[in-house]
Amino acid sequence: MRHICKRLTFVTLVLGLTSLSLPVKSQDFTEQNLPNPDNIPSPVFPVPTERQLNWMETEFYGFSHYGPNTFVGTEWGNNRKPNPKEYAPQTIPDCDQWVEAMHSAGMKGAVVICKHHDGFCLWPTESTDFSVLNGAGVSAQVDIPLLFSEACRKRNMKFGVYLSPWDASNEHYATSTYVTDVFLKQITELCTNYGELFEIWFDGANGGQGYYGGNSLVNRTIDKKTYYDWDNLTQRIHEMQPNCVVWGREFRWCGNEDGYSGKTCWSNFDVNSINSETTNNVGAEDGLLFMPSEVDVRTTSKWFWTAEEQAKSAERLFQIYLESVGRNATLIMNCAPNTDGVMPENVCTSLRGLGELLTARLSVDMALDKTVTAEQTRNPGNFAASNMTDGDKNTYWATNDDEITGTFVIDLGEVKTIHYVTLQEYIALGQRVKGFSIETSSDNSSWDPFATGTTIGYKRIMAKNDDTTSYGSGTQARYIRVKITDSKACPLISTVSVY
Incomplete structure (x- = not known):
């Protein structure tokens, strides 16, 4: 198929x-x-490419901001004169504990900060002296990407890296030699020494105030579109890491750092309007690029740890999950270790709570292997309505080419308490659906509205009235009727789940 x-x-x-x-x-x-x-x-x-499909199926993964900023209590660090001794862990950072905390939340992968805008490298790089090799003490000199990647693979989690293109410490930044002699060297080290990568995250902050190897603050700017030679860099990354998606090339930032995607969210993208937060959040129905959205968010209010930080509750993190993974985006959730080199207990508690909520609310699919009937089915071919509840992501229900609407009904066998209905398109052949509605019934005769929406894409999780703020008491029903009310072409639905 x-x-x-x-x-x-x-x-x-x-x-x-x-x-x-x-x-x-x-x-x-x-x-x-x-x-x-x-x-x-x-x-x-x-x-999508096969690489993009595999990345979208990761759905939910972690982010760890850690480095000198952790010890001086700042977010960027570009306005400080570079001093590797600021990085001063007293014990070896416990990356295994970091990753275990993320795993407890149900994350399928994790991305570690390898170099932030200050330019400090958290691995023993040959590209600069501003690295862990010159940190304060023996505990500072460990290879963070190595420990982190080992912790991920121990739990069968995917591993990714963050590398800021901007380097406010490096004398070569904004010159003709930085990209080839520093940045590409760092990329190569990260792509060849730590096993398979699923994602490499390049930040959008490029240039500004820094010391750049001198004794005073100066301002340096570059042409972001041409300076890094992204075409050749991306090709080089894929030669070394064929399964790794590249930030800004194969997926897009969602346009906010508050943990939500648009209720309408196209994986298609229009390159001419990327500077709009709304466009990043919504995508573009007729965009020429397949560039799905990644939602980034913090478990606290900052990216790097500070002593006064309060963790978001498990319920709030669950809402963020519904408004990101449940709206055709992936979710990367930052969990910042503290100066002791461990994930704070308040963050660990919220992450464990989130994992428990995901298990309790979204792990038992009441529609699996249940009977589905459709008013329209593509013929000839293997496109039966039962494909939507067979548990196989590679089978799907479809209509004939001249039918861009369709209706199907799932029979749960008995009245159940329903909180969420999840729809997934077979996006290997492109995102299509533009409008849909969901209704419920106890007798397959009298129907009550449950929710309406626009796009589906890889995954759309619908609560009653699309209300993500409260779990509520649920809806009593035996039958769920889904109407595809508009589509760019014949709709292809691979999965319907009911929770």
Whole structure:
């Protein structure tokens, strides 16, 4: 079912993005009609790569901000004269404990800060002396990406790295040699010494005040679209790490740091309007790029630890999950270790609580293997309505090419208490659905509205009236009716789950 029965010819045009992302390549497509005995629907472009699909299926993963900023109580550190002795852990940082805390929340991967804007490298790099090798004491000289990656793989979690392109400590920044002699060297070290990466995170902050190897603050700026030679850097990353998605090239920032995606969220993207928070949050129905959204958020109010920080409650973190993973985005959640090199207990408590809520509320699918009937089904081919509840992400229900609406009903077998209905498109052939509604019934005759929405994409989790603020008492029903009210082409639904 995964093959596409069109031969695609790619014509790539280099397009420049503005300040919140990196320049990317757009694709035009020409098609040759080929025999299609299985009646597979034609793709609706743009479509994801296999690398993007695997990344979207990760759904929820951690972020760890740790470094000199942890010890001096600041967020960026570019306005301080570089001093590696500021990085002063008294004991070896317990990366295993960090990752265990994330794992307890149900995260499937984690990304570690390897170099923030201050330029301090948390591994023994050959690119600069401003690294753990010159930190204060033996405990400061351990390789954080190594310990962190080992902790991830111990738990079968994916591992990723964050590397700020901006380096406010380096004398070569904003010169012709920084990218090749420093930045590329750092990328290469991270891509070749720590096993498989699933994501590399490049920040949008590029240039500004710093010491840049001198004795006073100066301001340096660069052309973000051309300075880093993103085309060649991305190609180099994929040569070393073929399964690694690249920030700003293969996925986009959601446009806020508050933990939510738009209720309408297209994975398609328009390169001409990336500088708008609304556009980043919503995407673009007719965008030329497949560039899904990543939502970033903090478990506290800051990225780096400070003593006065209060952790968000487990219920608030669960709401954030619904408003990100449940709105066709991935979620990267920051959990900042403290000066003792451990994750604070208040953060650990909230993370464990989140994991318990996810298990209690979203782990038992009441629709699995239940009967589904559809008013429209694509014919011929294997596109039965039962594909939506068979537990197989690679099968899907579809309508005929001339039908862009459709209705199906799930019978749970008996009256159940329903809190959430989850819909997933078969996005390997492109995102399609533009509108849908969900109704419930106890007798398959009288129907009550449950929720309405616009896009679905990889995953859409719908609560009653799309209200994410409260778990509530639920809805009593045996039947769930879903109507696809609008779609760019024949809708393809791979999964319907009921919780």
